[in-house]
Amino acid sequence: MQRIAVIPGDGIGREVTAAAHTVLDAVAARHRLDLAYDEFDWSCERYTTEGAMMPPDGVDRLRPYDAILLGAVGWPGVPDHVSLWGLLIPIRRAFRQYVNLRPIRTFAGVASPLRDAASVDFVVVRENVEGEYSEIGGRLNRGFPDEFAVQESVFTRTGVTRIVDYALELARARRGYLTSATKSNGIVHTLVFWDEVVAERAAQTPDVRWDAEHIDALAAKLVLQPQRFDVIVASNLFGDILSDLAAAVAGSIGIAPSANLDPTRTHPSMFEPVHGSAPDIAGQGVANPVGAVWSAAMMLDHLGHPAAAADVQAAIEACLADPGTRTRDLGGTADTAGVVRALVAHLGG
Template identity: 75%
Template sequence: MTSHRIALVPGDGIGREVTPAARAVLDAAGTRHGVRFRYDEFDWSCERYLAEGAMMPADGLDRVRHHDALFLGAVGAPGVPDHVSLWGLLIPLRRGFRQYVNLRPIRVFDGLESPVRGARDVDFVVVRENVEGEYSEIGGRLNRGLPGELAVQEAVFTRPGVTRVVDFALDLAARRRGKLTSATKSNGIVHTMPFWDEIVAERAAAKPEVDVESEHIDALAAKFVLDPGRYDVVVASNLFGDILSDLAAAVAGGIGLAPAANLNPEREFPSMFEPVHGSAPDIAGRGIANPIGAIWTAALLLDHLGHAEAAAGVEGALAAVLAKTRLRTPDLGGTATTVGFTRAVLDELGGAR
């Protein structure tokens, strides 16, 4: 039996409610496919920050460096500024472990109504550059509190950074339907975006089997709504990918559905998996959080660890529950609980609970 060691970071809010759902599904899928999971749980969170002054300990990365993967539930809580919680936990993990690909699949499941009229056959992936771009640490503020106060934030695009994420996206498109769309804004951003476009063109020349197009980010956002079914793989910078993937999740039915993987493709470091929905403090503790994003994220984790059949089984179980039942959590117009929906997925998987 194959064994994997997983670092669990439930985090804040509904992260603590959906992480057990993901764990139950991982265990059920593992039972069916001869995979055993061992878990180490860490209390890294805003609660820890308020108590100890840090989201995680100074040696946090060393504590999880040798795990096979990390599963993060959610980050964020009232009373802790978002830039504190993210830069104290999520971003150090992404950058310290060189998780330069943020992979966000989008799908309109049968049985779910998209807010976009006529949205059918939507099945694409946003590949977001995850460690540089617009979310750099270079910059600062001057003359705080004075009339002439200013803030400077520098975007950083490196040739190795852009090349590796574009190559990943091209390889993914070649394994899917052979189409890649690059998000740009080279008509308005005069240095970084033309540089991005040049590298996309260079790398695309070595992958002639993939049809590559570039779209300005504003037009692309509109087309995500007007014709989302036309896309296969979309590659974007850190900021553009962040915005596009949340928009795409809304097109698919809601942010609670969306999974994400922070990947170190070379596997020099562990990759981290997290649903996109955030900590949702307004519904935390009520037992009604949508576990779909976390369960689908568990499928991404399985696939990354080499268990493609198990991953497909989890995604298939999700799809079956949505297609065959009216079981929905309140964000999707139903009355199901987190536990109730998870139980239905486990029943489809045939796993022990």
């Protein structure tokens, strides 16, 4: 038996997580998988009533699980830095989920805002636990004219090496091409160091072609030449921005998945759709569940069930190709329940 901790979170997170659970049940029956689930009510709603997104022993309670499936976090009235640093980031860091993996691809039936975005298929590998999102810093002279804030970026040799090695191995298993996102012409310490480590590690993987792109030029090329890319490796901030831009280029952030991975498998990894909690449509039954379902497929693959993951992926492709089984945000007519029914039907349920 493999145990899954489910954290629906806020807004449409609850709806899309329930949808993913239903699809997982269908594919588990088809492949005779033994999956068990425990649900946790950790959310902004919990914060407003109890003063914390999760209990003090939340991380310890998650530790025995094989994986974590997260819906979405965020709600009006709770500052974003409170919701993020109260739940998502502590889990990522406590479980050493240093790889944030975000696949980007186009699908038949999902229109890109670009004139020519056919055959886009690449992966953003984002460093997930250090970089620009450090906790080192503070504010001084609050409320005075000379108030200031300092936040330090942290790039360690261990951290950069392991994310680059992961990206190189992924590129080797795909089309053999790695792009490193940098800005070392302007950020002269941390990103020059990043470039040096990338070059050192790439030299040990001669069968992978690689280059480096300054982040501003890279953002432009993702729009102008998205088919060019295979694997992009980036720091925490750059990877965060690039992956959302790339999802929009592919047609919709609503279908984009992500995985927060501990590649050593010492700790549970966490899987979540990229979209937010969407309070404006929460509870209406119209949320697009594909991002959560695709994230669940990534979870299946991580748990050692690639055939089941491939079946879910094929069901997603079939549903997206048909406007009758696409949600309205993608120009279709289906509601959340309709998409789930179609996915389950494709899985033989």
